[in-house]
Amino acid sequence: MIAFYTLLYKELLRFWKVAFQTVLAPVITALLYLLIFSHVLEAHVQVYPGVGYTAFLIPGLVMMSMLQNAFANSSSSLIQSKITGNIVFMLLPPLSYLQFFGAYMLAAAVRGIVVGAGVFVVTVAFTTTPVLHPLWLIAFALLGTGVMGALGIIAGIWAEKFDQLAAFQNFLIMPLTFLSGVFYSIHSLPPFWQAVSRYNPVFYMIDGFRYGFFGVADVAPQLSLLVVGVCFVALSAFTLILLKSGYKLRH
């Protein structure tokens, strides 16, 4: 277990040493979204009865920040280690693929949750957001960051240069997170885009997470939990298969 704790510690220390970039910057970005969108839309949009637009936006922004940062943590750590070559420090010792997986996943979740908590704390200045179902909220935070942590490991293993990772991030992760109902309820979309949104797993993460705050959501939270849970299990299994096989890590 010492090996696992060490790898986890190393991964946490890595992002903490550059916390301006890895924690503070995403908090500021989310704050800017909140300032702009709430200023423009607060008076015009009310998504759920009794829930102001600013309050509606906060859980979405918190979750989006968590997801993006969980992905960024595992993917950027791995690609940096691969490109600089220091991944051998982790490949030479007797670390098992399960320890490797566990440490990267947990570090990704911690980074995501630290950033999410940061975003939530700064939004307190704008409005009070109720937390009606904290257990749902925690479940979606853990599963959501887990899914993105696993995706980050997959992307980090697959990508051979920063450009490929950027493609993965900008053409897959960003659209999935932005087009997931962070800024709107999918009920406000035309039927076609509503149907498309239902194939986006990130939509269920945001929707379920929002249910934890307001007790209302676009779809039943049980369905969201099922979708996110299945994604988590499938991606984790795929990641474990990759790690066990040594794909692109052990030649």
Next chain:
Amino acid sequence: MTRYASELPAIRVHKLHKHFGDLHALQGVDLEVQQGEFFALLGPNGAGKTTLISILAGLARADAGDAQVLGHDVVKDYRAARQLLGVVPQELVYDPFFTVREGLRIQSGYFGLRRNDDWIDEVMANLDLLDKADRNMRTLSGGMKRRVLVAQALVHKPPVIILDEPTAGVDVELRQSLWAFIRRLNEQGHTIVLTTHYLEEAQTLCNRIAMLKQGRVVALDSTANLLNSVSERYLRLKLEPDRLPPDLQSCAVSHADGFQVLALKQFADLEPMLAQLRSAGICIKEMELTQPDLEDVFVQIMGRAG
């Protein structure tokens, strides 16, 4: 250090094959390194040395054959095998996020060791790294980074240590202190396997040598036997007057810089040569006897295996 059953080879490699695309990098390599040996793995670039080391370290997987470290298969029993092995990689790699001490502590942790600071300090002291302990890796010179790589390979006191060109691009001072330290580890019972392009290092340090060429072992013997395998020794003479008696003309190899160079097949031929010079009234002003070195052996074996 812990003793392992003495009959167990430190490293055993059996019929190892590895392809990279069309390149057949290892073509059935068989090799055994006994415990306590100081062993050199020599060969030109692309001979397969690093591939072989990578398979032993688990960084690469063999297509066929097997490899063991102190009896533990590097694939089936990889955790035990890796625990027993310390590898200094050839590439100068480092983690720019950490200081030297942080890096060494983290590396200890990966091998399951907590509170390893006494040994870390000892390794750092031996590699002259103590005053750099709290410096970030980014700020170190190439030679210093190389020292840290060596330290990282030693944090778990591995009984088998592989150094893949540890002195490439390293100054004389570090080379000497590094070899002194590695020699001490060898004297304490650690098995050392070394690759290097500096053949005089291998000749001085290693008791046994394997030479690889194009993925095959083309020579495997003790350093002494390999050196004896090259029969030519040369006698370089500065003579007064500068000429050879007719009987010695057949031994002449060259005449340059005022030196007559004579081939000497065996030491017993030396006395008759000197007698002939004496009887011809020729004085010897300077004399050198050049022994074959590992470079001669290497060139000859590589040429033969060509």
